[in-house]
Amino acid sequence: MFFCIQRYYLMHLISKKELRKLQIKKLTEFANSKQKLSEDKILKEKLLRSSLLTKAESIGISVSMPIEVNTAPIIASLWKMGKRVYIPRCLPKRKMEFTLYDKNTILVKTKFGVLENHDSEAIVNNNLDLIIVPGLAYGLDRNSRLGFGGGYYDRFLEKYPTQTLSLANSAQFFKQTTWRVEEHDIPIEKLILVK
Ligand SMILES: Nc1nc2c(c(=O)[nH]1)N(C=O)[C@@H](CNc1ccc(C(=O)N[C@@H](CCC(=O)O)C(=O)O)cc1)CN2
Ligand SMILES: Nc1ncnc2c1ncn2[C@@H]1O[C@H](COP(=O)(O)OP(=O)(O)OP(=O)(O)O)[C@@H](O)[C@H]1O
Numbered sequence: 001m002f003f004c005i006q007r008y009y010l011m012h013l014i015s016k017k018e019l020r021k022l023q024i025k026k027l028t029e030f031a032n033s034k035q036k037l038s039e040d041k042i043l044k045e046k047l048l049r050s051s052l053l054t055k056a057e058s059i060g061i062s063v064s065m066p067i068e069v070n071t072a073p074i075i076a077s078l079w080k081m082g083k084r085v086y087i088p089r090c091l092p093k094r095k096m097e098f099t100l101y102d103k104n105t106i107l108v109k110t111k112f113g114v115l116e117n118h119d120s121e122a123i124v125n126n127n128l129d130l131i132i133v134p135g136l137a138y139g140l141d142r143n144s145r146l147g148f149g150g151g152y153y154d155r156f157l158e159k160y161p162t163q164t165l166s167l168a169n170s171a172q173f174f175k176q177t178t179w180r181v182e183e184h185d186i187p188i189e190k191l192i193l194v195k
Contacts, residue, residue, distance in 0.1 A: 139177030
């Protein structure tokens with residue numbers, strides 16, 4: 001019986017690649033809605049009240065693209081709270097590091113479309129108290145996460161384990177993980193949901 005159920009679920013799991021494509025389409029449409037604006041606000045407020053955040057002094061957070069939860073107002077609040085904010089930058093071999101981000105930082109757009117700090121003198125810190133991990137989809141049953149497919153966060157977190165948190169709007173979260181989770185996929189410690 002157990003094996004039959006397990007087989008049923010395996011047969012109905014979607015590949016990460018397929019779901020990525022579906023989610024990018026869904027999130028692109030959602031990005032233009034009023035609902036997204038209101039959910040961004042709710043998620044920001046919930047995050048700022050969470051104990052993981054209040055306890056953390058150094059925080060890793062990405063500069064969002066339009067289809068992601070808007071991190072600009074979150075970063076502004078973190079600065080006001082006196083937190084040290086670090087943003088990721090991609091390195092060769094799908095590696096990533098975090099660089100200090102303050103009001104004087106100049107951001108450069110990469111080929112992939114994200115803003116990064118490319119200053120060679122930037123302060124690098126990969127030992128952060130908390131990392132807010134971006135994603136396209138999250139599964140509530142396993143705290144699983146699907147990203148853009150670079151494998152940057154899984155590689156990074158394997159080397160520099162720390163507390164992780166993700167913000168999930170209504171277009172990003174799934175009650176069940178309907179995609180094939182792989183061995184290298186690191187679950188997110190805390191998911192903050194819009195509802
Ligand atoms: N806002 C934000 N920043 C982020 C991430 C994210 O998900 N969101 N990342 C989360 O991981 C990292 C960047 N993730 C990436 C994921 C995939 C590819 C990628 O597929 N690149 C193609 C080339 C794309 C092009 O040249 O246009 C490749 O390497 O083949 C690049 C970056 C770090 N910064
Ligand atoms: N820790 C790791 N060590 C080696 N390879 C890895 C590791 N994590 C991921 N990979 C490889 O990177 C590729 C992309 O992984 P995956 O599909 O999990 O990316 P993702 O989590 O969606 O992306 P991202 O973290 O950049 O948002 C896969 O080929 C995977 O095998």
